Amino acid sequence: MYKILANTIFLGKDVHFLPECHSTNDTALNLVRTGQAREGSIIICNHQTKGKGQRGNSWSSQAGKNLTFSLILRPDFMDISEQFYLNMAVSNSIKQMLQNYVPNIEVKWPNDLIVPGFGKIGGILIENTFSGKEWEFAVVGIGLNINQIDFHSASASSIKSITGSEIALEELFRLLITQIEQGYIQLKKGKWKEIKSEYLMNLYRKEIWANYSTDGEQFSGKIVGISADGRLEMELENTEIAVFGLKEISFL
Template sequence: MYKILANTIFLGKDVLFLPECHSTNDMALQMIREGRAKEGSIVICAHQSRGKGQRGNSWEVQGGQNLTFSLVLCPDFLDLSEQFYLNMMVSNAIRKLLQDYLPDLKVKWPNDLIVPLQGKIGGILIENIVGSEGWEFAVVGIGLNINQKEFRVPTATSLALLTGSEFELEEIFKMLVTHLEQGYIQLKKGKNSLIKSDYLHHLYLLEEFTTFYTEHGSVSGKIIGVSESGNLLLETTEGDLKTFGLKEIQFPKF
């Protein structure tokens, strides 16, 4: 299962499959430190017991039902100030994979994949290794709910629940890695504006007036974009522009 991919140029030519692990990101980071990983290496796990999400959250998965893997990249062609373009590229690649099955799929800032009023189907966690000369490695952790039918978290859902069909995990994996490679090549070619435009076009609640929540209370406004550093740009109902980082704003529950 999960053999070396034949339909890609450089991603997935080194695939480590683990029946069980704590976190594929942690395993990939360890492999980098030990010199056992290179650009394009993938760690994939059937049952990830301590998967990590944004804001320090855990990622709940049932063994053998979903896709949980980490991809090693060397985006040293990007400045550290351009890190969010990698996030946007990965989000775009996952959405392109799933949009044929889920035409209502949206990206919820910064990089959750959701179907509005239905639930969250996937997420991304990117962890970086930075050296004295800049960005050395990025470990892109991806979790996608594919065939799981029961969740303890009421806002979680899966491709199977939303479509009524079950899917072959390895085929979904192969198609996703192909989309990721295409997006990464686009990033290497400097197509940043195209990547950002695609990301914003499918951004959840873009230009919709909504009430958000911060540590200082609620704020009503509409998302008008993201900054170059990846912060959320919000125009309040009073016409003020506010900028929020990852842990500074919460979306309304759906």
């Protein structure tokens, strides 16, 4: 059973533990819609049956083996156009903590966590609610493969698959929430340049020529940066810089 966290300022002071649920993000969004949400609330589920990933993909997780949870934040100190900085801050925080268990973790744009040579060990899905042009709440869904070793996808992996070691989920959860809170406070303090610099330093395939596809056509490109609104900046073979949104490019 996951308890209220004593070592944080505001994250995890209201923890909702669910033995089973469809999606922790859906549960959190329902709290937002019904006026029951407060910043720092966490919904964590032992067995998430219909988890959501980027591009409408599903996130499959074995019961009791991994960490699947959602945070409710209220980043109303930011403009809507700046929302990708929240993605970067959360990605950085999770990477910082998990690298204590697995070295060489990289962030695959926009916010998947991978270990090259092994596969994807985690993902983040942020769903926002707005009131007019004002940011109301951000629901940060996080799925991390910890102790699961059997996967339907060949591209998936876990900490245990890589290290052979079983991880205590509650202890890792506590450490992760503490790290994420520190990253969020850094965001509140306006350390945006530092956040983006760290994100780019750990970005998968940055400055490496690789193959991609867009509109059904393959091409070779080199990731060179991230735009202010979170789109991928890529140098093409003709030296032009192209910019891609989430659904406009696929990694091959």
